[in-house]
Amino acid sequence: EFVLTQSPSTLSLSPGDTATLSCRASQSISSSFLAWYQQIPGQAPRLLIYGASSRATGIPDRFTGSGSGTDFTLTISRLEPEDFAVYYCQQYGSSLYTFGQGTKLEIK
């Protein structure tokens, strides 16, 4: 069974800080098939990053995706109040789709 594990579960930071979120895969995956989403409570997820490092339409350059193999990172620079949300990584492989358990980014 393919598993994505995100860390930390919760990250407490202040506006203006830099957030570093991790996503680890149980086996190596193609970077082309790794995406990140932001979910604000009560709303649908929003695609942020696809192909591990490409920003989706309208996503500011404060959001940066990186990584390869089994280890991927989402970095959010100069945190804005609207960035405090839950973030999920997601992978596609063998015709199946898997999400991580999420990282909650909260205001310190």
Add this chain to the structure above:
Amino acid sequence: QVHLVQSGSEVKKPGASVKISCKASGYTFTSYTIHWVRQAPGQRLQWMGWINTGDGHTKYSQNFQGRVTFTRDTSATTVYMEVSSLRSEDTAVFYCARGSVNFDYWGQGTQVTVSS
């Protein structure tokens, strides 16, 4: 502008079925696969499967195989998901989403509550 608009909240009894709709607009309906994702309270997003809106071909996650059915109406640019034999763990928000290897547009979600 791409929009996916889902039907409203549902309350069902255990063992019943529910059918949710997802109306697409702002793009060529038959050019993109539609997926369904479940989010139970406090749980991670869980992929349920997809439907090819062009030919109607479907693929279901093993976790839902035999209990969910996806259909589409191309003239109405709408996709439907029916979940049968509802149980308590189906109390969740169900999302439709457009995509291939990732999901670029999402519906607003449909809350389904299963309660006796």
